[in-house]
Amino acid sequence: MKRDWKQRWFKLLKIDRKKFFFFVLLGAGIITFFLILSLFSYRINQKAQADFELATSHYRKAQNSQEEKRREEYEEAKSLYNDILARFLLRDKKKVLFYLGSSLYYLEEYREAARIFQRFVDRYGRDYFSPWVEIRLAASYEEIGEFQKAIKVYQLTLREHPESALAPQGNLGIARCRELQAKWQEAQKAYQELISRYPLSPEKEIAEARIQWIKVKGQGS
Numbered sequence: 340m341k342r343d344w345k346q347r348w349f350k351l352l353k354i355d356r357k358k359f360f361f362f363v364l365l366g367a368g369i370i371t372f373f374l375i376l377s378l379f380s381y382r383i384n385q386k387a388q389a390d391f392e393l394a395t396s397h398y399r400k401a402q403n404s405q406e407e408k409r410r411e412e413y414e415e416a417k418s419l420y421n422d423i424l425a426r427f428l429l430r431d432k433k434k435v436l437f438y439l440g441s442s443l444y445y446l447e448e449y450r451e452a453a454r455i456f457q458r459f460v461d462r463y464g465r466d467y468f469s470p471w472v473e474i475r476l477a478a479s480y481e482e483i484g485e486f487q488k489a490i491k492v493y494q495l496t497l498r499e500h501p502e503s504a505l506a507p508q509g510n511l512g513i514a515r516c517r518e519l520q521a522k523w524q525e526a527q528k529a530y531q532e533l534i535s536r537y538p539l540s541p542e543k544e545i546a547e548a549r550i551q552w553i554k555v556k557g558q559g560s
Contacts, residue, residue, distance in 0.1 A: 391435060394419035398438055401445070410446065417442040433459070437468050444475055453479035460492075470496055470503040477512055486516040507533060507540035514546065518553075527553050 394416045401412035420439035424432060436459040443452035456476035463469070477492035489512065496509035514529035530546040530553075537543060 390419055390423050394423070395438060398442060401442075413442045413446050417446065433463055433466065433468065436462075437472060440472065440475060444479060447482075449479045449482040452476075453483070465499060470500045470505045473499075474505050474508055474512070477509070481512065481516060481519075486520050490516050507537040507542040510536065511542045511545060514549065518549070523553055523556075 397412045397416040397419065401409045401416065404412055417439060420435050420442060423435050424439065436455055440452050440455035440459065443449075443455060453476055456472050456479060459466075459472045460469070460476060466472075473492050473496040477489045477496070480486070480489035480492065493509040493512040493516070496503070497506055497513075500506055510529060510533035514526050514533065517523075517526035517529055527550055530550050533540075533546045534543050
């Protein structure tokens, strides 16, 4: 029985020898391809990490620089972040998107900042950075006059992160956008909601002052 099994096995190898060697070579080729791809990916991400640290050093310097130097540092950071994002096989784009969007925001390139922040929101959803990203996304829309889009994002922040330290800013942003749309009663309602929900927040005083301003102007109830 054992001898018969061996004879059958060798016979099978003899019949399918070409196929056997084809699949061996194919398997070796696939393994080699993925090894090369993994090494290539590792080197790309290693270089990206080094460039990210350099870009972030420019970003941090910008925050502590005078006006002229600040813009120069943000431009350097923006260029490096854009270069990192353009690389193939980049594993983690989350922080790059966050800091690129922030650099664009501080450079007053609000439309492009909104595009980058929206890309973050679409891709990463309820991430640790999400409240900061959403507030800046909404503020970017607000800066370019797209108030309804801004309101939707502020509402998203309140809905998804009601306990966040940034939530009062979301409420304040909604009220401010309503005011900019000349929707005075809705603005007043949003300010009052902020006071009710976040009575200990710094934004409460702003809300109280805006309510009084609306009433003095005769626009409120």
